[in-house]
Amino acid sequence: MIKTGYISKTITDLKPSGIRRFFDLAANMEGVVSLGVGEPDFVTSWSIREAAIASLEEGRTSYTANAGLLELREEISRYMDKEFRVPYHPENQIIVTVGASQALDIALRAIVNPGEEVLVVEPCFVSYAPLVSMAGGVPKTIHTLKENDFKLMPEELEAAITAQTKAIMICSPNNPTGTQLGKEELIHIAEVIKKHDLLVIADEIYAELAYDEEFTSIAAIDGMIDRTILINGFSKGFAMTGWRLGFVCAPKEISEAMLKIHQYTMMCASTIAQYAALEALKNGMPDVEEMRRSYLRRRNYIVKSFNEIGLECHNPGGAFYAFPSIAKTGLTSQQFAEQLLLEERVAVVPGDVFGDSGEGHIRCSYASSLEQLQEAIKRIERFLIKKK
Template sequence: MIKTSYISKTVADLKPSGIRRFFDLAANMEGVVSLGVGEPDFVTSWSIREAAIASLEEGRTSYTANAGIIELRREISWYMEKEFRVSYNPDNQIIVTVGASQAIDIALRAVVNPGEEVLVVEPCFVSYAPLVSMAGGVPITIQTDKEHDFKLLPEVLEAAITPKTKAIMICSPNNPTGTQLGKEDLTRLSEIIKKHDLLVIADEIYAELAYDEAFTSIAVIPGMMERTILINGFSKGFAMTGWRLGFVCAPKEISEAMLKIHQYTMMCASTMAQYAALEALKNGMEDVEEMRRSYRRRRNYIVKSFNEIGLDCHNPGGAFYAFPSIANTGLSSQEFAEQLLLNERVAVVPGDVFGQSGEGHIRCSYASSMEQLQEAITRIGRFLER
């Protein structure tokens, strides 16, 4: 028996991912319709796969530069300027990472000192607070609510700031709510952020999946680029989750600090995946647009359907998640998700795993076929009637 004292106290205190538990339950059941998986249902485009195969056939199997191949960093720089109007130097302000998750990890470890506070806006992706803790920081959660479409209000942000606050983590479009912060929202928040001299870690992994208005990066707001660490990647917009490739853009001094951690912990991202990503940026935008149109149709269907069967659901501006309220059932998020899975074989994620402000909701991914979405709605409607 291994002594518990062998385990780091920081790690021992971390809670396992609440998402995983429902995936594990569903995996052992037959006939499950899953709305739980947070990844595209599209296969990576053939030209991208072909580029990866070609890189292997050409013998490109060595390490790359720690920050990634320069051709890819240049393409990322061009892409970010063309699509989102933010300009980063590929030589010293862009690092190619092993997914956006690693980018968030090294960003936090590069800027957070022990005991400093990082504001985490909930509901949010389950890894944010644990990554802050593992970096030695103290995660301070800020609650948002459905009445304001889960948008962070400037006065709520200001009330959460203390002398120990170092940074704030913002995800737009958001996982799990799909909420997108527009330019006016970001401008108002930026005034508070600049006033208190905070850093921003902006998770923009869903930037390509914005439906009703153009995506705005917080880095384009005047005075924000020099204090923003911008996270993005290829998993969601380009349907490349399994390739594990992301990137982080930041001011030179912060980028250099992150690169030190990346050098010692990861060396470099997969060479094959980097050449695939290079092709994605050069020739993959038509496929991205096709996926975006498909997700938008599915969003419209599932939001309308949830409201029709009695689950109040706001209209998400991006990503591929609906976040309906189940408060009128009298069940907790955990109870609803468990009973729905056991009785109707539909897998959803209880909202409270994304933070306390997610209680009373469930996260439903609409990155599934229309046939699956229709079947899921039928089963959920039947569950509600019973």
Template sequence: MINENYVSKTVASLPPSGIRKFFDLAANMEGVVSLGVGEPDFVTSWSVREAAIHSLEEGRTSYTANAGLLELRKEIAGYMEQAFNVSYQPEHQILVTVGASEGIDLALRSIINPGEEVLVVSPCFVSYAPLVTMAGGVPKIIHTTGENQFKLTPAELEDAITPNTKAMIICSPNNPTGTQLNKEELIKITEIIKKNDLLVIADEIYAELAYDESFTSFASVGDMINRTILINGFSKSFAMTGWRLGFVCAPREILEAMLKLHQYTMMCAPTMAQYGALEALKHGWDDVEDMRSSYRQRRNYIVKSFNEIGLACHNPGGAFYAFPSIAKTGLSSQSFAEKLLLEERVAVVPGDVFGESGEGYIRCSYASSMAQLQEAVKRIARFMKNYQ
């Protein structure tokens, strides 16, 4: 048997992803309707797939530059300028990564010194706090509340900052709540960020999935471009999750540090995926609009349905998640999700896996067909009759 001391104490101390538990359970059951998976149910556009195939047929199978194809970085720069009114130099301020997840990891490891605090706005994606820990930092959780639709308030931010705080990581539109911060709300938050000389890691992977208000990037507010590490990618907006392609836009000094780590760990993102992403940015926008329109319709249906069957649910401004309250059932998030899966064959994710702030809620992805959503709602309504 391997000595337990062979395993890093830091890694050993990290909990496994709470999402996996329910996916593994559901995978071994028949007739399950899943609202658990956080990825589009659409297939990547044919033109994008064709571009990647063509790159292989052309023999473009070698490494690209460490930072990614310059042509792709130029296209990303143009997209950021046109969509969000922020200007980046493709040669020095944009890095193509292996998914947005690598971008977040590189950002944290590039800025954190041992023991420095990183504010993590919760509920949040499950990897944020563990990545801070693995970078040698100390995650400090800011708990947002359902009463405020899980929006970070200036007071909550101000109260969390200490002399040891280095940065904040935040996702808008948010996974798991779908909450989106508008420009006025961002301005109030960025005033506090600047006053305390902090950095922001802004996870904007759902930027193209905003439904009611236009999306405002953190980097576009005032001079925040100089202290924002912007994370984005192709997984959600272009239905390219399996391609594992993201990008980072950041001040040159920070990006150069991130590039060092990227050189040593990844070399470069997959070449054929980069050619696919190039095609997506050039010609994939009609498909993005079609997906966004479909998600909006599904969101309206599932939020209305949840409220009608007794699961109070705010209207998420973006992403593809609903985050209804299960408080009236008296069950914990874990118990509710387990019972729902066993009794009605519906898979959801318990809210507490996204942080203590998520206790009393469940995450339901509406990136499923309308037929599946309707069946799930029917089963959940039947389930609720026994737990009210």
């Protein structure tokens, strides 16, 4: 037994990820249909895998530059400008990271001083508030509302800002709700951000998976590129979760600060994964579009089905998550998810793990085959009938 005080108080006070508990439960059960995993069910495209194999065969196994292969950063620069109209210089404004998660970490550590507030828009991915705390900051939540499809309203942002506020974290399309902020909505949010001289950490990892309207980066809004730290990667759109490769784009001064942290903690991202990502950007877009169309069909099915069986569900504009309300059952999110798993062998994630404003909902990933989604809906409907 180690002595009390050996573990950092900051880490001691952090709660474990609420997602993992349900994954661990489901892993020990047979016949489970899982709507819980937040990753594509597609295998990484063959041309991308082949590029990684070629890099090994050719002996390209040493470190790259700390910021990543220049050739890859140049390709990222072209990609971001062409697809999203956000120009970044490959020499000093782009860093290749070990997934988008590491990009979030170094972004926060580069800008946050002890005690400064970072606004976290809930429901949100489980790591946001803990990462703020580990950077020495104070996470302050903004609760979005179901009646607004969980979209951040400018007045909600205005009301949350204090003299200690340094930045805001925004994820669009959102995990867990799938909500996407449109261009006009981002313009109004940007006005508040500029008024109060805030920075934005924009998690745009699902940018390639937008369905009903063209994706707009907040960095593309007038006056925002110089105050935005833009995070993206290859996990979701390119089905490369296990490759652990992301990137972060930011103004030169912020990028240089992030690079210091990256140098000392990571050296560089995987060389092999970087060559794979280079191929993804050069030739992988047809496969991305095929996956996007498949997710769109699945989204249309699962949202329609949830509403038909009595679980009210807004239409998510992007990503691959539905976020139906289970409030009418009288169960908490945790109770619903546990009982559904034990009684019907369907794994979902309780909404409250994504923040208090997620209570009364469950996150359901539709990155599963249509057959699995149909089976899950059949079991959930049966579960609901039993609970009446």
